[in-house]
Amino acid sequence: MLEFIRNTHIDFIGFRKTAYTISIIFTIIAVIGFMRGMTYGVDFSGGTLIQYRFGKEVPIEDIRAALKQFNLQESVIQRFSPEEVSIRTIKLNEEQKTAFDKTMKDSFGDVKTVRVEDVGPAVGGELRRGAFVALIIAVLGILIYVGLRFEFRPAATSCLALAHDGLIILGLIAIAGREFNTSVLAAILTILGYSINDSIVIMDRIREKLAMRKKEDMKTLINNSLNETLSRTVNTVLTTLLPVVALLFFGGKMTQDFALTMLIGLIFGTYSSIFIAAALFYDWEMRKPLRR
Numbered sequence: 001m002l003e004f005i006r007n008t009h010i011d012f013i014g015f016r017k018t019a020y021t022i023s024i025i026f027t028i029i030a031v032i033g034f035m036r037g038m039t040y041g042v043d044f045s046g047g048t049l050i051q052y053r054f055g056k057e058v059p060i061e062d063i064r065a066a067l068k069q070f071n072l073q074e075s076v077i078q079r080f081s082p083e084e085v086s087i088r089t090i091k092l093n094e095e096q097k098t099a100f101d102k103t104m105k106d107s108f109g110d111v112k113t114v115r116v117e118d119v120g121p122a123v124g125g126e127l128r129r130g131a132f133v134a135l136i137i138a139v140l141g142i143l144i145y146v147g148l149r150f151e152f153r154p155a156a157t158s159c160l161a162l163a164h165d166g167l168i169i170l171g172l173i174a175i176a177g178r179e180f181n182t183s184v185l186a187a188i189l190t191i192l193g194y195s196i197n198d199s200i201v202i203m204d205r206i207r208e209k210l211a212m213r214k215k216e217d218m219k220t221l222i223n224n225s226l227n228e229t230l231s232r233t234v235n236t237v238l239t240t241l242l243p244v245v246a247l248l249f250f251g252g253k254m255t256q257d258f259a260l261t262m263l264i265g266l267i268f269g270t271y272s273s274i275f276i277a278a279a280l281f282y283d284w285e286m287r288k289p290l291r292r
Contacts, residue, residue, distance in 0.1 A: 008230055009223075010226070010227055010230070011223055012223055012226045012274060012275060012278065012279070013222055013223050013278070013279060013282050015275065016282070019271075019275035023164060023168075023272075026168050026172075026268075027164070027167060027171075029168075030167050030168045030170065030171020032171070032175060033173070033175030033176075034170070034171055037174070038170070039178065040180050041076070041179040041180060041184075044131065047088060047089055047091050047119055048088070048091055048092040048116070048117070048119070049115075049116070049119065050086065050087050050097070051084065051087075051113070051116075052084070052087070052104060052111055052112065052113060052114065053083055053084045053111070053112045053114050054085075054110065055083070055110030055111070056083060057083055058085070060077050060079065060085070062108075063077055063087070063108075064077065066103055066104065067089075067103075069103065070096075070099075070100065072090070075088060075089035075090075076088040076089075101113060131185050135166060135189070138192055139162055139192070142158075142192070142196050143155055146196065149200070150203055150204075153285070154203040154206070154207070154277075154281055157284065158277045159196075160276075160280055161195070161199060161273065161276040161280070162192055162195055162199070162272075164268075164272050164276060165191065165268050165269050165272050166188060168264075168268050169188055169191065169261060169264050169265050169268065170188070173261060178257055179257060181257060183255075183257050183261075184257050184261045187259075188261060188265065190262065191262065191265030191266065191269050192269075194237075194266065195269035195270075195272060195273055198233050198236070198237075198269065198270065199273045199277045201232065201233070202225060202229050202273060202274070202278055203277070203278075203281070205228060205229050209225055218282060218285055222282050226278055233273065233274065234270075237266050237269075240262075241263070241266055244259050244263050247259035248260055
């Protein structure tokens, strides 16, 4: 796939200052997004969960259409069986729950309410903290693994690029007004795995070349490593990008947040692996070379 990028001679390191500028700009945009505030989904902000059992299979689209009169068509609808679904939405009072049930029965006939649960803001806040702790633990775990697998410098620069990815993804989600929910969290953790995997492949090639280094200067060595792994990096991201784009444009409401986060993450994860992680390693080496 994409044979024309197998023998490239791109000066990636020469582009590093421009890449740093681009990253700084997007980081500032991300910070602005955080300052505006993150919109949290029901999972993290609290709300009401109602589980219904219908007399027959009802399409999710029909349920969402029925919720439109309450302006709750963006609620999270999950199917447990052909006849049973749960609806997670904003916190409803008793009067709203009664009206909700009446609408369901008027719209679909034989409907039984299996359970109704309210998730308070305290629980939602605890879940939010748990989600961000999970992200931090993931980055620290990756730092430890890559540090043991390689050396501290490639581990540190790879994880800096990883933190760069996570910050920009979260900031762009916030500035776009999209909800931070469990599907977005799952997408971010997936992207962190993709990004660090690309960085490891590149750093491994750099390490191989350093071990048998002869007359190549550091800039040429790293550029050659990046060019030699470019086809693998691009092929990997394109293979993943195609189904993600299909989910974004042709998937349902439930998959759009996940797909959008994956799309942003794939773009910035690939960019940071190629232009940021290796460039940071190069600048560090130039300032204080390791003895080899």
